[in-house]
Amino acid sequence: MPTAYYKSEDRNFTLLKGDCVEQMKSFDFKFDMIFADPPYRLSNGGISIQSGKIVSVNKGEWDKSHGYEEDYRFDKEWISACRNKLKSNGTIWISGTFHNIFSVARCLTEAGFKILNCITWEKTNPPPNLSCKYFTFSTEYILWARKDRKVSHFFNYELMKSINGGKQMRDVWRLPSIARWEKTCGKHPTQKPLCVLACIIQASTLPGAWILDPFTGSSTTGIAANLLDRRFLGIDCCEDFLKLSKARKLEIAIPSKRKEIMDKLQAQSPLFNTSHRISEDESYYGIDLPF
Numbered sequence: 001m002p003t004a005y006y007k008s009e010d011r012n013f014t015l016l017k018g019d020c021v022e023q024m025k026s027f028d029f030k031f032d033m034i035f036a037d038p039p040y041r042l043s044n045g046g047i048s049i050q051s052g053k054i055v056s057v058n059k060g061e062w063d064k065s066h067g068y069e070e071d072y073r074f075d076k077e078w079i080s081a082c083r084n085k086l087k088s089n090g091t092i093w094i095s096g097t098f099h100n101i102f103s104v105a106r107c108l109t110e111a112g113f114k115i116l117n118c119i120t121w122e123k124t125n126p127p128p129n130l131s132c133k134y135f136t137f138s139t140e141y142i143l144w145a146r147k148d149r150k151v152s153h154f155f156n157y158e159l160m161k162s163i164n165g166g167k168q169m170r171d172v173w174r175l176p177s178i179a180r181w182e183k184t185c186g187k188h189p190t191q192k193p194l195c196v197l198a199c200i201i202q203a204s205t206l207p208g209a210w211i212l213d214p215f216t217g218s219s220t221t222g223i224a225a226n227l228l229d230r231r232f233l234g235i236d237c238c239e240d241f242l243k244l245s246k247a248r249k250l251e252i253a254i255p256s257k258r259k260e261i262m263d264k265l266q267a268q269s270p271l272f273n274t275s276h277r278i279s280e281d282e283s284y285y286g287i288d289l290p291f
């Protein structure tokens with residue numbers, strides 16, 4: 001049985017340190033939903049622009065490509081481990097760019113998942129393209145798949161429709177890139193914006209649900225999950241990112257900070273409008289983590 005690196009007082013936010021495949025194999029528990037933001041393998045020595053400054057695109061050793069075959073083997077291994085951690089009606093969301101998303105789609109299909117959607121996240125404020133030799137990169141893809149081809153999954157259809165002004169929600173989401181106010185506890189090189197995770201979590205779970213993120217980084221998934229009354233386990237091999245995750249959780253435990261963050265999110269997108277929140281019977285999702 002693993003030992004938690006950190007468990008919050010309310011027991012709704014737990015972190016594990018180590019390789020996600022080894023950690024997922026080390027305990028017995030099933031989750032309602034998984035969000036995975038794996039290495040995109042983009043750290044190839046290129047340059048980009050951040051806050052008006054030229055910066056390297058290198059994120060860290062963990063993001064370097066080891067060649068197509070090895071990257072594919074890694075994707076296959078962690079995606080299979082994730083499948084074992086899902087309830088039979090559970091779903092997984094995996095983000096990526098063209099660099100990794102095709103390998104991910106292949107692994108999902110080979111592992112027995114049924115791909116439900118490929119969401120295109122169109123960033124409303126992408127950085128410019130410096131080389132002027134390509135179109136400006138302004139999108140990421142998020143594959144949504146269910147564990148079992150035959151077992152139906154949960155989709156908060158009506159909620160998504162009401163968030164979208166009464167019209168069916170489409171698979172193109174226009175949402176901003178990460179904002180400065182989301183980095184008050186420190187920086188992660190590939191931190192996801194809370195609004196993207198809020199949409200994912202609300203689309204596929206009810207309050208009380210258990211959510212796993214095997215590449216948790218700064219734990220955007222866990223912060224969005226807790227703000228929306230869901231429970232969370234995050235895994236990362238880098239201790240600095242786990243410290244950052246813990247700091248973010250402690251930040252939202254301060255009522256004034258939590259309110260500030262909720263207000264900013266509500267201003268950014270209608271996702272956090274309390275009139276859209278549902279309060280189903282939480283007993284639907286029982287039990288606690290075994291550690």
Ligand SMILES: C[S@@+](CC[C@H](N)C(=O)[O-])C[C@H]1O[C@@H](n2cnc3c(N)ncnc32)[C@H](O)[C@@H]1O
Nearest residue numbers: 019020037062191192215217218220236237238
């Ligand atoms: C793309 S980032 C995730 C960022 C996160 N979504 C956020 O909002 O902060 C991927 C993370 O996976 C971690 N990582 C890479 N390989 C790993 C592995 N085999 N096991 C566990 N964590 C890993 C890295 O340390 C990095 O923090």
